[in-house]
Amino acid sequence: MKALQEQAEKLTLSSRAFYNDKFPVFAERLTSMFGYDMVLPMNTGAEGVETALKLARKWGYVKKKISIDEAIIVSCCGCFHGRTLAAISMSCDNEAIRGFGPLLPGHLKVDFGDITALEKIFKESGDQIAGFLFEPIQGEAGVIIPPDGYLKAVRDLCSKYNILMIADEIQSGLARSGRMLASDWEEVRPDMVILGKALGGGVIPVSAVLADKEVMLCIQPGEHGSTFGGNPLASAVAIASLDVIRDEKLAERSAHLGEELRQHLFKIQQQFPNYVKEVRGRGLFNAVEFDKTALPVSAYDICLKMKERGILAKPTHDTIVRLTPPLSISSNELQEGSKALHDVLELDLPKMRKPKPADAPATPCHRCGRNLYG
Template structure:
C-alpha cells in the first residue's frame, strides 16, 4: 500500500465529521485511507488487520485483483443505462447467479434493504395472485432478534427498540415468533401467510446459529402450509459459512433467496432477489424497479464475484479456516470469553462483562492493530475476509488473547 494522500490527521477528520455528518453511526475512532487484501491503513500509515470485512461485504478482501479488473474494464465501456434499455452485462450476471444458487430468476437491486423490501413485495403479490389470499390480508412471519435492514417497513418487524423507537407508525402485516422455535412458527402460520422470512444465521443478533434440523423443519412446514420460505443470506451467503449459502448446511433450497453485501465485491452496492420462476414471475412491467438495479458496472462486478465462487475455493477455504477460528476461540473460553458461536469464518464471541463491553474490547483490539465490531453489549463479531491466511487468523486470535489477559 502506498502512503495516504490526506493531509489531515485522523483526529482532525473525526472532528470535521461531527457538525456536518448525521450521527446515525458510532464508528471506532480509526480513519481508513488505504486497503489491500485483509489489511487496511489509516491516514497516519498505521496498519490494521480487518476482522470485520464490512459485515461480509468484503468477503474477497479489499480490492481483490479480479474484481478491480472487472470494474476498471467496465468503467471504460459503460456504467449506467437504467432499465429503460437492455445492457450487454445483465444477462450473463443473471444466468450465472441463478445457476450458482440453484434457482430460476433474478431481480437485481442495489442494497440489502432493497432486496428485503423487494422480497416482501414479491411474496405479497404471489400470495394474492397464486395462493389466493384476500386483498390486503397477506401476512409474513419473521423471527425475533432479526436484522433485515432499517427501512420503515423493515423496522416495523424488528424487536430492536433502538432501530424502532421514534419511527412509527409501523407497517402492519407481520407476525413475530421466537427464532429457532418450530412450534411457535407452526402456530403463527395460517391461510393468510405469504411467507416465512428468516436469516439462516442471525448476524446482528450475535451470529446466532439455530439447532440442527431447524431450517429443514422450516422448509417442510412452509411446503406443507403452502407459503414461501424466504432466506435472507445477505450476510451469511456467498462463502461466509464454508458453503455458498448457509442453508446448504442442511441441504435446504428456499423459494426466495435474498443476497447482497459480498455480491458487490466491496466495490459497488449490488443485491438481488433470486427465486423460483413462478414466484418472481408475478412481477410485471411498472410494478417494481430501480434506476441503478442491474446497471452494467454492478453486473460486471457481480459476475466476477460469481465467477470466484464457482470454483468452490473460497467456500472450502472458509470451512478449513473455520476450524482454526473455532479451535482458537475454544482455547479462550474461561479466559475472558464466556461463550461463542461460529460457522465457517464467522463468529459471535461473548466477552466476560467483568472485562468490559464489546465496544471497549473492540477499541483495545483496534489499538493493537485488529479491527472488529461489537453488538449487543459484550459480544464482538469476527468475520474476516475469506482471503485471510491461517497465520493472520492465528495472529488476530493471539491479539484477542492478549487484550483479554490484560
C-alpha cells in the same frame, strides 16, 4: 477491481428499458449457480429485502388468494433485515424503531430456532401468511446458529402450509458460513433467496433476489424497479465476484479456516473461562460472547482495544464481539487476530476496570413484548 475499471471505461449505466451486454451474463451466472429460474437485481441488501416482501405479498394475493391487504409476513425475534421502514417494522430493536412510527402492519414474530412456535403461528394464521422471512444464521443478533434440523423443519412447514420460505442470506450467503448458502448446511432450498454484501466484492453495491417463475412472474412490468439495479458496472463486478468465489473455492476455504479460528478461540475461552461465555460460528462467521456479570467493560471497549492492536472487529448487544474476517485471510493472520484478542483479555482488561453505566430502564419490545434495554 480489474472488472470495475474495464467496465467503467465502456458503459456504467443504461436505463432498465434497454438491454445491456453485462446484466444477462450476471443473471445467467447467478441463477445457474444457485438453481433458480429468475433473478431480480437491486443495489443494497435492504432493497433486496423490500423486493422479497413485495414479491411475497403479491404471490400471496395472486397465487394463494389471500384477501387483498391482509397478507402477513412472519419473521424472527432478534432479526436484522435492514433499516428501511418495512425492515424495522419487523425488528425487536427499540433503538431501530424509536421515532420512526407508525410501523407497517402485516407482521408476526416468532422465536428464532423454535419450530413449535412457528407451527403454532402457521396453524393459527396460515391462510393469511404469505412468507416466512428469516436469516439462516442471525448475524446482527450475534451469529446465532439455529438448532440442528431447524432449517429442514422450516422447509417442511412452509411446504405444508403453502407459505414462501424466504432466506435472507445477505450476510450468511456467498461462502461466509463455509457453504455457498447457509441454507446448504441442511440441504434445503428456500422459495426465495436474498443476496447482497459479498455480491459486490467489496467494490460496489449489488443485491439480488432469486426465485422461480411461479413467484417472480407475479410482479408485472411497471410494478417494481430500480434505476441502478443490474447496471452494467455492478453486473460486471458481481460476475467477477462470483467467479472468484467459485474458482478460488472460497466456501471450502471459509469452512477450513473457520474451524481453525474457532480452535484458537476455544483456547482463549479455556484460559479466560470467567470472561468468555461462548464461542460459536460456522465458517468465517463467528462470535465470542462474554459474561456480562464478569466483564468490567463492554464488547465495544474490547473492540477498541483490539483496534489498537491492529484488528478490526464489531460488537453487538454489549457482550458479543463478531469476528467475520475476509475469506482471503491467511492462517497466520487468523493467529495474529486471535492473539490480539488474547492480549486484550490478559494485558488490557485488568487496566480497564471502570464502572459501567447503570442499565437503562427496561422497555417492552413493540413486537414480542419482552423487556428490552434501550
